[in-house]
Amino acid sequence: MIKTLLLSASALCLVTLPAGAHEGSHFLASINAAQQTASLETESDRLNLWFEEVFEANIARSPMTQTYLGRKTAYDQLDENTDGEARLSYELNQAFAEEMVATFDFDALDTQAQLSYRLFQYDAEQSARMWAFRDNGYIFQQFSGPQTGLATFLMNQHRIDDVSDAEAFIARVVEIERVMGELLPRFEARFEAGVYPPRWVYGKMIETARNVITGAPFDDSAEDSPLLANYRGKIEALEISDEDKARLISEAETAMRAHFLPAYQRMIATFERHQETASSDDGVWKLPNGEAYYNALLHQYTTTDMSADEIHNLGLAEMDRIHGEMRAIMAQVGFEGSLQDFFEFMRTDPQFTYPNTDEGREAYLSEATRIIDTMRDTLPQVFNTFPEAALDVRRVEPFREGAAGKAFYQRPAPNGSRPGVYYANLRDMTQMPTYQMEALAYHEGIPGHHMQLAIMQELDGIPSFRKFGGYTAYTEGWGLYSEYLPKEMGFYQDPYSDFGRLAMELWRAARLVVDTGIHAKRWTREEAIQYLVENTPNPEGDCIAAIERYIVYPGQATAYKIGMLEILRIREAARTELGEAFDLGEFHDVVLANGAVPLAVLEELVQAWVEDKKG
Secondary structure, eight states, X not given: OBOOTTSOTTSOOOOOOOTTOOOHHXXXXXXXXXXXXXXXXXXXXXHHHHHHHHHHHHHHTOHHHHHHTTOOTTTTOXXXXXXXXXXXXXXXXXXXXXXXHHHOOGGGSOHHHHHHHHHHXXXXXXXXXXXXXXXXXXXXXXXXXXXXXXXXXXXXXXXXXXXXXXXXXXXXXXXXXXXXXXXXXXXXXXXXXXXXXXXXXXXXXXXXXHXXXXXXXTSSOSSBOHHHHHHHHHHHTSOSOHHHHHHHHHHHHHHIIIIIXXXXXXXXXXXXXXXXXXXXXXXXXXXXXXXXXXXXXXXHHHSSOOOHHHHHHHHHHHHHHHHHHHHHHHHHTTOOSOHHHHHHHHHHOGGGSOOSSHHHHHHHHHHHHHHHHHHHHHGGGTOSOOOOSOEEEEEOOGGGTTTSOSEEEEOOOTTSSSOEEEEEOOSSGGGSOGGGHHHHHHHHSTTTHIIIIIHHHHOSSSOHHHHSOOOHHHHHHHHHHHHHHHHHHTOOOSHHHHHHHHHHHHHHHHHHHHHHHHHTSOOOHHHHHHHHHHHSOSOHHHHHHHHHHHHHSTTGGGHHHHHHHHHHHHHHHHHHHHGGGOOHHHHHHHHHTTOSOOHHHHHHHHHHHHHHHHO
């Protein structure tokens, strides 16, 4: 999975406008005035300028998004997380969409500008659809809540290149107290309204929050906490005097004790209090207007109108198909027994795991890097366009391993100051089997998320909101397609590795079943876990972590398989229509050169390419 750039570490980063722009009409007038004075030749030029003005206005109120973009503006601030800011953000962006329609002549735009216009309008309509459910989301949950996200943001996103950056870091540590003061009352209000994660989530949130404040300067430990250790390492790397280093570290310790610690103590106390009375119901059907909320989420994530029943049944059919392909591999390697017996063999045989030691973890990272390097050398066979941004393979930081997913990707900074990162969760090496290494590396690295997202950020001639936005079905559909494509390229020569590819595809098919099972058919956490244990080769720990993720991210898990199947369907339809004129590299250019789009729009783009080739 990936992080969408315009989501802050607290998962509450709001679309924003410059300070003082409290009325949409005033700001829109300033944009229009700027356009009138600019020397712009075409309607497309004027629209693209307008998009950039709106994008800059939006991120101007989000210091954290500015940091994700590699900028050091508002570097001593964190985002505002109030209800008022959320409403202002929503209303202004709806006003922007209305202004676009009223101001610009769609028919006078070039093809790319027309696509940008349509996507901006689509996003506004989707935002309006979800606004009705704005209070149904979980402000805190175990995977990416503020209890870990804020510290991770400071550690991974806030670069320290000089003393002013170090002082800005301290200022942001102080800001944590203000942010928690905004988030916790909203969390309380939703709890009172019946909007909260199931009871078992609280223990995990408490554990990870305590991990953040374990160690100096939060307690008497001789070992630094993760946050202080990170800061100390950044300070020690600066070429400044020892006196300045000591001063900065001392000031950071004071800020952590005086502001960070009480904010976290208040948060943990709130979690402990809620835990006493929270229900154990898992699905969002329990929330106010829960069925409609889930249907809206399915539309948002898949960019289709598929119902929960249709998605569930598609998942069951795909499970049957992939099980059949797995039985063929079972026969190929000469395994005797049932498919479930083979699953147990793949889960438990020690040949499929690295040692659960630091040496084993380093070996895993080294091999994952080698796999990616080998793929990079082969890409020109089926691709014409390649990302400039570098890609690192890293271990998930130990303090958040217990709550983090199996693997995920973090986008590079567009200015080149930070590479793309494929994170592997190596907490328990038995949960990271070697036979899945190829497929995981292709999905998170290349030709998967790094290929698609880095290229999207580097595209010329499209507005920034398209470079840094996204649609889950497209992005994750591409990731899963990128697991399958290497099979066509001659990879997965080891049958066990090919089984790993199928295991990961099976996993995404199972998501269609269990996500809809939990949120539409009222399955319990335990029923969903048991389904995965019985029908996939993944270790039980994988199954537990996955279901716990799907419970707090309703609908998101359905996008992967639906996106992949649609990309393959569109590709094969183009191949059939073009015959020998079909070129796979050109097809990939069409898919990647326009950035993320809803699936129906992707089909239109490919069909336009087909018609152009035929013409």
